[in-house]
Amino acid sequence: MRAVTWTPLITGTVGSHAYGLATPTSDMDTLGVAAAPTEAFHGLHAPTGKAATQVSTDPDVAVHEAGKFVSLCLSANPTVTELLWLPEDCYQEVHPLGRELIALRGSLLGAERVRNAYLGYATQQFRRLRDRGTSFSSNTAKRTEKHARHLLRLVRAGMSLYLAGELPVRVDDPQEYHDFGRTVAEDAERGLALAEATLAAAGMAMDSKPSALPDEPDKRAAEAWLLRVRAHFFQTAGVAA
Known part of the structure; x- marks a missing residue:
C-alpha cells in the first residue's frame, strides 16, 4: 500500500526559540x-x-494529525496550545484551514482545564527540581535551570490565559527567567523553596479572581472546523493497493 501523505496545516518553531x-x-x-x-x-x-x-x-519535529491536535487543544495541553499563539515570525507554514484554527484558538479553551493543565505541567517541573537532590554537577545545574525557567514560564502563561484570555508565548523579560533559573540551581534548598512559592502563588492568583475564559471550550466550533478539514481532504479515488 502506498504511503499516506499528510498535508501540513500549521508548522511553527516552538520551545525556547x-x-x-x-x-x-x-x-x-x-x-x-x-x-x-x-x-x-x-x-x-x-x-x-x-x-x-x-x-x-535531528532536527526535532513533532506533527499531530488534525483530530488528535484538536483533542489536545480542548484539554488545554500547553505544548499544543502554544502553536496557535506563536509570534508571527515563528510560523513556518500556515494553510488557510490552519489560519481558521488560529482564529478559533480562544474558543478551544475552558477555565478549569487551563488551570489544571498549566499548573499540572508546572508541578511536573517542580518535581523534577525536587528530584535533582543536592547534586551540583554542571550538567545537573543546566537541567535544573531549564526546569526552573519552564516552571516560571508555565505559571505566567497559565495565569495570563486564565485571567486575561491571552497567551504570551514570547516572554517580556528573558533575563528575569534566566536569573530565576540560576537562583534555583545555585542553592538547592533556597531554590526549591522559591520554586514552590512561585507555584503556590500562581494557584492562589487563579483562585482569587474570576477567569476571562468560559467554563468549557466550544466543542461545536472545534468539531465544525474538523469536519471542514475532513471535507476538504476527502478523495473519492480511495487508497491504491
Whole structure:
C-alpha cells in the first residue's frame, strides 16, 4: 500500500526559540498540525492514537494529525496550545484551514482545564527540581535551570490565559527567567523553596479572581472546523493497493 501523505496545516518553531529563552546550545524544535487524507480513516490503519503523531529527530519535529491536535487543544495541553499563539515570525507554514484554527484558538479553551493543565505541567517541573537532590554537577545545574525557567514560564502563561484570555508565548523579560533559573540551581534548598512559592502563588492568583475564559471550550466550533478539514481532504479515488 502506498504511503499516506499528510498535508501540513500549521508548522511553527516552538520551545525556547519561540519563548525568547534560547541559549547557544538550545535545540530548534518544530511542532505542527497536519491533515491525513479523509479516506485514510476508513482503512485498516487509521491515523488515530499513537499513529496520529509523527516524530522525527535531528532536527526535532513533532506533527499531530488534525483530530488528535484538536483533542489536545480542548484539554488545554500547553505544548499544543502554544502553536496557535506563536509570534508571527515563528510560523513556518500556515494553510488557510490552519489560519481558521488560529482564529478559533480562544474558543478551544475552558477555565478549569487551563488551570489544571498549566499548573499540572508546572508541578511536573517542580518535581523534577525536587528530584535533582543536592547534586551540583554542571550538567545537573543546566537541567535544573531549564526546569526552573519552564516552571516560571508555565505559571505566567497559565495565569495570563486564565485571567486575561491571552497567551504570551514570547516572554517580556528573558533575563528575569534566566536569573530565576540560576537562583534555583545555585542553592538547592533556597531554590526549591522559591520554586514552590512561585507555584503556590500562581494557584492562589487563579483562585482569587474570576477567569476571562468560559467554563468549557466550544466543542461545536472545534468539531465544525474538523469536519471542514475532513471535507476538504476527502478523495473519492480511495487508497491504491
